[in-house]
Amino acid sequence: MVTATTPALRDLLRRPSLAAAATVLLVCLPGGEKDLAATAAVHITPADLASLALVAVIAVPLLRGRLPVALHPLGCLLYGAVALAASVATATATAPDPAAALSGYARLVQVFVLVPVAVLLSLRDRFDLHLLLGALITAALIEGGIGVHQYLTGTGASYTGLPIRAVGTFGALDVMAMSGMVSFGLLAALALALGLRGSPAHRLPRRALYTAAALLTLPLAFSFSRGSWIACAVATAVLLLRTDPRLALRWAAVGVAGAVVLIGGFGVAADSLTERLASIATVSHTPDQSVTDRYDLWTTAGRIWLDHPATGAGPRGFAQQRDSHAPLRLSSAGDAEDGTIGFRREPLLSPHNMYLLVLSEQGLLGILAHTALCLVLLTRSLRRVGRRCRNGAGLAATALLVWLLADFLYADIGGPTTVLTSTILALATHWSLPPTPRPAAPPPSAPRPVASLPVASPPVASSLVAPLPVAFRPVASPPVAPLPMASRPVASSPGTSLPGVCPSAVPLPAVSPPGVSASGVCSREASPSVAFWPVVPPPEAPPAAAPRPVAPPPVASRPVASSPGTSLPGVCPSVVPLPAVSPPGVSASGVCSREASPSVAFWPVVPPPEAPRPAAPPSASPLPVAPPAAAEGAADR
Template identity: 30%
Template sequence: MGFAARLGVRNPTWIGLLAILAAGLGITSGIQPKLGLEATLALVFVAAVLGNVTVGLALFTVLSFLVVINVGGGALSVMKVAGLLLFMSWLAAVATRREREVRSLVKSEPVLVVAAVAWVSWAAISAVWAESSGAALSSSYRLLLDVLLLPIVFGAIRSREHFLWIVGAFVFGATVSAAFGLVQSGGARVTGSIGDADGEAALLVAALMLTAGLTAAFPRGSRRRLLSMIAGLIAVVGILGTGSRGGVVALGCVLVAAVVFGGRWRAQAFALLVAATAAAAVYLIVLAPSSASQHLVTSSSTGRTDLWKVGVRMWTAHPLVGVGLANFPISSVHYVQQPGALTRADLIVDVPKVTHNMYLEILDELGPLGLIAFLTLAGASIVAALRAARRFESAGDVSFELLSMSLALAIVGLLCADFFISGQYERLLWLLLALPPPLLALAPSRPDVR
């Protein structure tokens, strides 16, 4: 049902407005073809989002990979507008559904919801004691938009096919980003459309796990299964091409996690761990660009350890409530002149950087309460994915059992990679965290229900 129909709008004036809009696009394209194309694509996105929240969510997922995040530029604003449109479409869908069709995220995942509310609320409250209350409030708004993906995704995914759409959109976006990076790297480290090697590697690790799940979900010999396998290969090459130590560590973490949580698939997971380790070693020695392989083996951390030292000093000085959300770059200058040499003080004084460790940054800015809230939220999401896997296993649904397991591993991989980057605002992280609850809702509640 279209957005206008869902809201009860039946005004023929819409036809006239569309005609005027089409004429305007035609004139714009004639004067500025690039601007006309961008406007057309934007309108297509708006129509898709407002017409069908699930299709809009899939497009939003792909767009999140293709629009480079630039806090000082327009890319972030574009994604904010896209997110608000998605939120409007979700509200319209919820408002027009019959009461028996509306599922409650609060009833399904109360721990996750309470943790999410506590996380955003505490972040906003931190503006009271923050050195820059404006930065804290602005970033709290960003967190709120990210957390809103939890109910949006829960409401948008109402069938197994819907779930495959969103996972497929994530894999497609990651594959395009990796392919773009591999083509454009010119022997340098792969940064993809994300524009950052470590961030690209983190998302590719998650995408690789999801491609494994899709490969298991699609029928043998099908075109979709072949495409998912190709996407997985591109993801592996992209991860190693980034030369990201965080990406390699995250990949190792998910392979170990696959062995730990593998259940009846533990033997296959262990074999995959051994094979992947050997293949990665061969690639890095024989095929990888020298810039990537050298970065992996060098001891240089490009200032990350100095940022971590300052982060530890900051938490020691503010052990209970932190310095306020988004205030690490602002307050870090106060902790330079303390015992302990810093080799890259410029990253703190001249061009202040984030912590490059999501957990330390949360601890610095929001204290233990903030970190506990986030870890509780993330843990509840992973547990929901594992519960879904067990339900599908009991029902004999092998494909969705493995897909559920791969989703849990994707989240684990991204969270491990975030030990080396500050990814708490990454909307694709929140998209992954939002996927397990609707998947669990789709899983049969009893073994005899197919």
């Protein structure tokens, strides 16, 4: 059994998605209350270190070109535009603290470019997607369980003077961190359960996921985070309406019943839940102090942008220019209190709106780049989600992206859960702009394919020019039918190649050896195979004088007597008798020679007339002779 499980464990440890899942789980670890780099105002958490390690793990094979997947071209363009906008804003920053601007730039590139791309390239199949979503659900259940315990035991953060606010392991300084983590787990569990609907074989996992989603509603309610409530409701509504509208109505009824049970069943802070829920409808005409401060922060961001419309004030420029642009009624800080840190005043260093933060710090260039990224991911994700969609990972990516974009209306990045923003962007990009697989490279030991040499096709007789017969070696056996030659006659001089017969051009020697045909190329006896004459390099000819022009020779029109049995050397591929006397302008070989003209005229070969047969000699037997008459008379007497 150990031998069987070892390859599976080895394959799991080699997956980069394991580092991405570890990054999600490390978010739950408390990161302390002090910054590691106080001068740059950077709060480094264990999750940040894990995300940077993931970037390094992906960067090494990426630079070597060994990653099995590649980014979508549109994804490269969108993330490149975000990085470019942040770079331009940093280069033109007017903030008095350059170190803060550089640290802010590093944070922006980490959250919106490096970590999303690294997580995206680590997701290679469905197992990686489910591993990452499972890590989200696990972390949400851990934080949710701690939050419910804080609410029931009164050990949470202070809310209206009561320590009942569930904050998980993040403390009172990050009161929205636990609510965001719980929302991610709830939406992931619900989406995976919807992806398994209609499958009887997955009934048990589907029920477990529905149960996990229902349990996570308790810590979400005890977080008293109106922004997380609204974002979770919007994402759930979009998810259910896109997959099954009838199921959306059922869940709406279940949600109302659950709210009634929560408000009426927990008497310790039922009034606080009711008041918090009712305040959502009254924020427009009777806002509380937190809502008023948020409106003033939005106004401050708009004023900063008006001073730097093109490229903004630079990263972390809002915090440095807030006091010079804020209204007088804006509170300088917010109250935070729990059993660990006591009572503390936390300065308001962000506008609590991600879009206004980008606009004030990166100007029009930055807001256009971020808006393009968000709109492309949202539209392409919603287009792929429908009633027939059974891809739970795709449904989860769409729901998480909707939650993030809705939450950005009244929140921004910051705190230990900022790395989860990168994870959501990676999931949404994988669903809307999936990476393209790269072709596998051949192993180093495998030989490379070599292009084969072209093979000449067999000669085909042309319908315009009659082919000449191929010469054969004279033998005592009965004559064999000649092989067809090229489609047109070509005269070859000694030492040149003869095209058209053999599959390769063979140079002809000046003198043919005995017993070989005059063509010097192919011979055939009784066997159907063709034997090739070995190539002999032609001898070097002495330099000849310039040829004098010769008039085209006339072609003989009548047969000329020749001595039978002789072969024609040099050019013509047939055995013909040599004439006794060559006509004027014709060579002794029987072929018309022409030097000035590139064409060659052939002397038609006519077999010599057969010699007349000699008369038969007279017979040697004597003819019968009649007896003489005298002899006959003497006998009578």
